[in-house]
Amino acid sequence: MKLPRIQSAFLPLTAASFLVLVYNISFWKSFMAATGGFRASNLLVYLGSVLLLVFVFSGILALVNYRRLFKPVVIALLLLSSMTAYFMSQYGIVVDSSMVQNVVETDVREAGELFSWKMVQSVLLLGVLPSWLIWRLPVRYGSLRREVLVNVGLVAGSLLLATGLLFVLFKTLAPAVREHRELRFMLTPTNVFQATNGYLKQKWATPTVVAPLGTDAAKGSLWAAAGNQQRTVTILVVGETARSMNFSLNGYERDTNPLLAKVPSLVNFSNVSSCGTATAVSVPCVFSDLTRDGYSEDKARSKQGLLDVLQHAGLEVVWRDNNSGCKGVCDRVRFEDMSKPIPGNPLCNSEECFDEHLLEGLPEMIRNSTKDLVIVLHQKGSHGPAYWKRYPPEFKKFGPVCQTNELEQCSRESIMAAYDNSILYTDYFLDKTIKVLKEAGIPASMLYFSDHGESLGEKNMYLHGAPYIFSPEEQRKVPMMLWMSDSFSQRFHVDRSCLAARSGQQFSHDNVFHSTLGMLNVNTAVYNPKLDLFQACIHDA
Incomplete structure (x- = not known):
């Protein structure tokens, strides 16, 4: 399939429009609810808000709008956004630093339960296919000096238009954003970068020295x-x-x-x-x-x-785990991992063990x-979405x-x-x-x-x-x-x-x-x- 050649100056606006409109269905549903629900009198507000985000995204993408740089960046964003949008629409989740921490600290078996053929189909359709089209798309670039000037103009123009729209819509948007802080956790893909940044700040700020606590503890009378x-x-x-x-x-x-x-x-x-x-x-x-x-x-x-x-x-403390670990709280006590399947054990199957194994x-x-x-007995309990796997057939x-x-x-x-x-x-x-x-x-x-x-x-x-x-x-x-x-x-x-x-x-x-x-x-x-x-x-x- 031969794709039409496109001028590089149009790339940021095109990619930004795709990101804002295709991967943010959950965001727009919540945004409409936050601004009083869908009604005809709000159509200009919705249109203005779409354009505002398109211009902001376009200005950001213009910063990387160069030969050998733009396509890899946009493809990465498309793949990331397709997966994020799927989980948000499928499970109604939002993406913050705690959610990133959950993803990083969960075990392979728990993570595997979230994957499905529908997710694969969604990522193929909304992530892989557009990425392939972007990769094949012929782009007409000028000299480096010309591209720098064009991109500087795109950044300035996009931010100027976004600022103008923000000024016009501020009276409507300010209360919605202030009272519905969840919106910033729902805008894809910026929510992923914001959440990852928050998580990494927490991890890097973690001290390596653990201060003692309650060393005076003693059994009472x-x-x-x-x-x-x-x-x-x-x-x-x-x-x-x-x-x-x-x-x-x-x-x-x-x-x-x-x-x-x-x-x-x-x-x-x-x-x-x-x-x-x-x-x-x-x-x-x-x-x-x-x-x-x-x-x-x-x-x-x-x-x-x-x-x-x-x-x-002076008490003996033991942590027995049938989950994904103790998140650091049992680092200095006896730990027993009971989550690994044991062949032949009736309380385990090929994937996990039931809580009774504890x-x-x-x-x-x-x-x-x-x-x-x-x-301490740490259960697998009712962890989802595979609730039916958490209990024996009886x-x-x-x-x-x-x-x-x-x-x-x-x-x-x-x-x-x-x-x-x-x-x-x-x-x-x-x-x-x-x-x-x-x-x-x-x-x-x-x-x-x-x-x-x-x-x-x-x-x-x-x-x-x-x-x-x-x-x-x-x-x-x-x-x-x-x-x-x-x-x-x-x-x-x-x-x-x-x-x-x-x-x-x-x-x-x-x-x-x-x-x-x-x-x-x-x-x-x-x-x-x-x-x-x-x-x-x-x-x-």
């Missing part, structure tokens, strides 16, 4: 009280992508918690908010002494966390330890079930059914964890909380990772529950009826660090009783 000579074991279960509203313990219409509902003395906290909307943020945050308002990745990585403080107090060998670990134990109670990662091929009901089955399996897993603790015959406790929630089609959003400032409740509200053996609550003077009375109060991940120290009677200067949800329910003997 309740440990040494008369008769309290038995070892103790506490299990912290870090759930994955479980949202509070799909737990029947919290009023959900489906019976997703048939076993936990029968556990005596289980305390279910029904109003808990996460620190973030992605594992890469929430896990480091919840195990740090920082509140959500004071959290940043560089702050969290610059000092030790909860698990270190517990070790300073409990294998646990009774022996508890029995053989000579110290008081804190064990837990396929609700249906019909969506069994593809191309969620647009499934009804919302089938997506929800697959997700609810994964919650049902978590119910079984937590109940079995409690049984392991009961059978240990020593003072024992279990605290469960999820790292973040999940969108399942509400507001046309799927998965998680939305910037917290405008994230939906579905991604922020998480389940949390506590079980204690009678001997544990007696040893540490915890009034479980008092906790049950407080279970509907508003709590968050901010409470986990200090509540764990309070529950285990660990004294340290970094403990804040105001954030300890147990503090009001620990009574004198």
Whole structure:
């Protein structure tokens, strides 16, 4: 196919128009909603906004409008934009530094679940095909001196026109941009560069020296009280992508918690908010002494966390992982990777292991330890979009079930059914964890909380990772529950009826660090009783 020769001066405007109009469907939908919804009276605003962005993009592309430079740059942008646009339209995500962190820190198996034939087709059509056409396109360039002059003129002209349009539209655009900050995370491809820049700044700013925290930690007086000579074991279960509203313990219409509902003395906290909307943020945050308002990745990585403080107090700490790692919080404690498939193990398949695998060998670990134990179990939980892979076949109670990662091929009901089955399996897993603790015959406790929630089609959003400032409740509200053996609550003077009375109060991940120290009677200067949800329910003997 012979393509018509084009003058180089037209390239930036042509490429900019293609980028703005083809890859930004999600952006324009949100922009229209932010400016009062689609109506005829707004047509000039929409047209002016399109031209504004086209001129801005054109001015930027004019900076690279030279022989042997323009085509590779534009092809890279087309391929990047095609993939970004696909995920944004498919799952309703936005691209910020946290999303880039999720992409970088996820494992190959999790990432593989996001790929599909539809994605390949979309990238071929919107990325590879136009890239091939650009590569084949004959371009008429002049001398270098002439091209420099032309491109300088294009940059100046484009920015001048963009400035004029911005001046005319400012009264309409300013409130929309100010009140809908998510728009800047949705404009492709600038969102990718902005997000990557933010992520790299965080990574490069990460200090190499980790400051000690809570080195003064020591077991309190309740440990040494008369008769309290038995070892103790506490299990912290870090759930994955479980949202509070799909737990029947919290009023959900489906019976997703048939076993936990029968556990005596289980305390279910029904109003808990996460620190973030992605594992890469929430896990480091919840195990740090920082509140959500004071959290940043560089702050969290610059000092030790909860698990270190517990070790300073003389407890043995073990992290068992069936996910993509502990995001740095377990770097100084014993780590066991339970996520790798084991041939012949009925709890594993060729791709991954079910969460129940985390409990294998646990009774022996508890029995053989000579110290008081804190064990963290990091679930695979309800990680999507392949929810149907998160549970064994016998837990396929609700249906019909969506069994593809191309969620647009499934009804919302089938997506929800697959997700609810994964919650049902978590119910079984937590109940079995409690049984392991009961059978240990020593003072024992279990605290469960999820790292973040999940969108399942509400507001046309799927998965998680939305910037917290405008994230939906579905991604922020998480389940949390506590079980204690009678001997544990007696040893540490915890009034479980008092906790049950407080279970509907508003709590968050901010409470986990200090509540764990309070529950285990660990004294340290970094403990804040105001954030300890147990503090009001620990009574004198």
